[in-house]
Amino acid sequence: MNLIFLGAPGAGKGTVAAKLAEQTGLTPISTGDLFRAAVKNETDLGLKVKSIMEAGGLVPDELTIALVKERLASETDGKGVILDGFPRTIAQADALKTFFKIDAVINFIVPDEKIIKRLSGRRLCRQCNAGYHIEYMPPKTENVCDACGGELFTRKDDSPESIQNRLAVYAAQTQPLIDYYKKEGLLIDIDGTPQPDTVCESVRKAIGC
Numbered sequence: 001m002n003l004i005f006l007g008a009p010g011a012g013k014g015t016v017a018a019k020l021a022e023q024t025g026l027t028p029i030s031t032g033d034l035f036r037a038a039v040k041n042e043t044d045l046g047l048k049v050k051s052i053m054e055a056g057g058l059v060p061d062e063l064t065i066a067l068v069k070e071r072l073a074s075e076t077d078g079k080g081v082i083l084d085g086f087p088r089t090i091a092q093a094d095a096l097k098t099f100f101k102i103d104a105v106i107n108f109i110v111p112d113e114k115i116i117k118r119l120s121g122r123r124l125c126r127q128c129n130a131g132y133h134i135e136y137m138p139p140k141t142e143n144v145c146d147a148c149g150g151e152l153f154t155r156k157d158d159s160p161e162s163i164q165n166r167l168a169v170y171a172a173q174t175q176p177l178i179d180y181y182k183k184e185g186l187l188i189d190i191d192g193t194p195q196p197d198t199v200c201e202s203v204r205k206a207i208g209c
């Protein structure tokens with residue numbers, strides 16, 4: 001069973017991917033991790049990615065596709081994968097189709113207000129980098145790290161304006177992919193609002209595994 005996960009930042013697809021992988025033996029493959037590993041291991045493709053990223057450029061489709069193709073070729077246990085962060089463009093989706101069979105595309109739907117609430121409540125410790133959430137995982141004392149007593153702060157990326165901007169970019173980028181996979185008959189919408197365990201359960205029901 002090979003899956004693609006689509007979902008806005010803060011829709012919780014990473015958490016659900018990890019849970020689903022644990023329960024079913026599917027391998028989660030995130031493009032972000034793939035880039036980092038290739039750069040760290042200094043593979044041929046990794047060195048190319050590294051020089052592009054160091055120059056502040058965007059990794060071109062062909063390179064991303066080559067990396068994913070290489071990674072998928074090494075996936076031989078036959079259980080399947082969860083692709084997270086790929087494909088991101090129609091060109092990537094077209095290429096993927098030529099070398100890999102996708103069984104379903106899971107589209108996690110969470111209303112923007114909910115995502116803004118989730119992301120804007122995140123806090124980080126200035127000293128030890130521990131993560132908190134003012135609602136879901138509050139520190140014992142407001143704005144103070146439980147672990148080291150350091151001051152907590154909000155990342156710039158997690159300000160409501162910045163989140164709104166990221167959501168708009170995501171929607172514009174992803175709508176063509178949603179249409180693409182709908183046309184292919186592979187798209188499954190999943191309500192990403194409940195707790196991750198519940199969302200994971202809905203995914204398993206929807207794909208029958």
Ligand SMILES: [Zn+2]
Binds near residue numbers: 126127146147
């Ligand atoms: Zn701390």
